[in-house]
Amino acid sequence: MPRYTSYPTAPHFHAGIGEGDYRNWLAAIDRDKPISLYLHIPFCKQLCWYCGCNTQVTNRSSALSDYVDALLGEMALVRHAIGHAARVSSIHFGGGTPNALSPRDLERILVALRRQFSIDAACEIAAEIDPRVLEGEWVDVAVANGLNRASLGVQDLDPRVQAAINRIQPFALTERAVERLRKAGVDSINLDLMYGLPHQTTETIARTIADVLPLRADRFALFGYAHVPWMKPAQKLIADASLPDAAERFTQQSVAAALIVEAGYVQIGLDHFASREDQLAVSSGDGRLHRNFQGYTTDEAEALVGLGASSIGRLDGGYIQNATRIPEWRDALAEGRLPVARGIAVSDDDRMRRTIIETLMCSFRVDLGEIAARFGLREGAFDTEIQNLRAFVDDGLVVLRDGRVSVTERGRPFVRSVCAVFDRYLDRSAGRHSRSI
Incomplete structure (x- = not known):
């Protein structure tokens, strides 16, 4: 996760x-x-x-x-x-x-x-x-x-x-x-x-x-x-x-x-x-x-x-990571090049979902209605995610009320899994992650 x-x-x-x-x-x-x-x-x-x-x-x-x-x-x-x-x-x-x-x-x-x-x-x-x-x-x-x-x-x-x-x-x-x-x-x-x-x-x-x-x-x-x-x-x-x-x-x-x-x-x-x-x-x-x-x-x-080698930066346009291997990082610099190896440009949808995920990770609650209004989204923009949160609600890990998501005390150790509901990239990942606890 x-x-x-x-x-x-x-x-x-x-x-x-x-x-x-x-x-x-x-x-x-x-x-x-x-x-x-x-x-x-x-x-x-x-x-x-x-x-x-x-x-x-x-x-x-x-x-x-x-x-x-x-x-x-x-x-x-x-x-x-x-x-x-x-x-x-x-x-x-x-x-x-x-x-x-x-x-x-x-x-x-x-x-x-x-x-x-x-x-x-x-x-x-x-x-x-x-x-x-x-x-x-x-x-x-x-x-x-x-x-x-x-x-x-x-x-x-x-x-x-x-x-x-x-x-x-x-x-x-x-x-x-x-x-x-x-x-x-x-x-x-x-x-x-x-x-x-x-x-x-x-x-x-x-x-x-x-x-x-x-x-x-x-x-x-x-x-x-x-x-x-x-x-x-x-x-x-x-x-x-x-x-x-x-x-x-x-x-x-x-x-x-x-x-x-x-x-x-x-x-x-x-x-x-x-x-x-x-x-x-x-x-x-x-x-x-x-x-x-x-x-x-x-x-x-x-x-x-x-x-430095392998370091990651976050800018308004997206994320970049430097070359991981020191020789490649150093060679790029010797040639006067910034040693970028990879990165990703962020869309408005990415920024919106980043806001939701960071808010949940930091405060264990988020108002989806407020987020929708802030980013100019239509009513019901998060219907799919809310439906996918029902299992967490049934297990007593999340409380849903009028578009507000609150992670319960019992659910806090699983907050990364709650955040994953809002992650549009996760299902397309070919990689493997460590377990959430």
């Missing part, structure tokens, strides 16, 4: 979208509105077998420095295509392992960003961090250049689970990383947890949560492991027999969520949690929550520009 971090979702991107489309979409960016930037760092020191990210293992500093050289070139090309120094309200470093970069290479990127774009004074600058390879100098350079939010991978602290996913990370490493970041001045810290991992049980995840709660993270993310070995060969090293079945996955998710909420956090959407004073919780309560490729976010920028 798609995660619905975009609509249409990435499996429907195609090679018919090219550099010309991307240049036109970049040139159309409104200079009066802020944009977001996503920078993909596709390198890790060690491969975690569960990982679904586009990344590769290297311990050669020269490989990362060469990558940064090309990344700086891409920034310049994008800035030229936009035609002005676009305002930036959010910057996210993803991976891979952004803290695999040397402090010098990290500083080169951050300095170049300020040279090519107009970075808002209140810009959120976030990075995904692997506590196992976090060094003090890296933290100092990052914070000196504006890093104010960090997301640390934890997954599960049980030694057997860690061995099964090839990620040995004792609690002390996570604790030290959190302390180091807070001491340096990082305002917001998120911890990533997972369920559905090999040999994981409700007991192991409960112990993990009990261990990490005293760290007083501002946010938690609780993701289900997606076992897709036909897409990610490293996952073939995880034995199918070691994975929990659907009922156990559901129990793990339910228990973990309940423990985090009992500790005083507010559940945000499907899989995020935040302290009550955190901006994510405030935005959720105000109806201003959004969802993008990084999950739930307070970022209100309409345009997201992706930089």
